[in-house]
Amino acid sequence: AQRVTQPEKLLSVFKGAPVELKCNYSYSGSPELFWYVQYSRQRLQLLLRHISRESIKGFTADLNKGETSFHLKKPFAQEEDSAMYYCALSRNAGNMLTFGGGTRLMVKP
Amino acid sequence: KAGVTQTPRYLIKTRGQQVTLSCSPISGHRSVSWYQQTPGQGLQFLFEYFSETQRNKGNFPGRFSGRQFSNSRSEMNVSTLELGDSALYLCASSLDASGINEQFFGPGTRLTVL
Numbered sequence: 001a002q003r004v005t006q007p008e009k010l011l012s013v014f015k016g017a018p019v020e021l022k023c024n025y026s027y028s029g030s031p032e033l034f035w036y037v038q039y040s041r042q043r044l045q046l047l048l049r050h051i052s053r054e055s056i057k058g059f060t061a062d063l064n065k066g067e068t069s070f071h072l073k074k075p076f077a078q079e080e081d082s083a084m085y086y087c088a089l090s091r092n093a094g095n096m097l098t099f100g101g102g103t104r105l106m107v108k109p
Numbered sequence: 110k111a112g113v114t115q116t117p118r119y120l121i122k123t124r125g126q127q128v129t130l131s132c133s134p135i136s137g138h139r140s141v142s143w144y145q146q147t148p149g150q151g152l153q154f155l156f157e158y159f160s161e162t163q164r165n166k167g168n169f170p171g172r173f174s175g176r177q178f179s180n181s182r183s184e185m186n187v188s189t190l191e192l193g194d195s196a197l198y199l200c201a202s203s204l205d206a207s208g209i210n211e212q213f214f215g216p217g218t219r220l221t222v223l
Binding site for chain 2: 045094099100101
C-alpha cells in the first residue's frame with residue numbers, strides 16, 4: 001500500500017528566507033506526486049505535479065526516486081505563501097490520491 | 110466557469126441517523142472523487158465515480174456508499190452514523206478518470222455527529 005509522510009506539522013520562517021517542505025513516500029510502483037495547497041478560507045488546490053516539471057509561484061519540487069522524496073522548495077518565502085501544504089501520491093493511473101498529513105507554513109514579516 | 114459545488118455546507122446529525130451529501134462537478138467533468146478530512150486521520154480517499162460507475166474505493170466500512178448520476182452529479186451516503194464520522198467531506202472533479210487531468214476540489218460539507 002502507498003503511504004505519504006510529511007514529517008513537519010508546522011514550519012515557520014521569516015519573509016525572504018528559503019523554504020523546504022519535506023515529503024517522503026512509499027510505493028512499490030511508479031507514482032505520480034503532487035503538492036496541493038490550501039490558503040486560509042479557500043479550497044484545496046493543486047500547486048504542482050512532478051510530471052509538469054514547472055515552477056509555480058516560485059515553488060519547485062523534484063522527485064527523487066532513490067530517496068523516495070518529493071520535497072517542495074522556494075528560495076525566498078513571501079507572506080502570501082502562508083498556507084497548509086499537502087503532498088499527495090497517485091498510482092500510475094487514476095484520480096485516487098493518498099495524502100500526507102500536511103504541513104502548515106507560516107511566513108513571518 | 111462555476112467550480113465544484115457541495116450541498117449542504119453544514120450538517121448536524123445524531124448517532125444512528127443517515128445522511129446524504131451532494132456534489133456537482135464542474136461542467137464537462139465526468140469523474141468525481143470523495144475524501145474525508147479529520148484532524149486525526151487527515152485526508153482519506155473514500156471513492157471515485159466515473160460515468161456512473163465506481164472505479165476505486167478506499168478503506169471505509171460499507172456504511173459509506175455513493176453513486177453518480179447521468180449528469181455526473183454525485184451523492185454519498187453514510188448510514189448508521191457514528192461519532193467518528195464527524196468530518197469535512199470533500200469532493201473533487203476531473204475531466205476523466207485517467208489521472209492526467211487536474212482535480213478541482215469543492216468547499217466541503219462539514220458533518221457533525223452528536
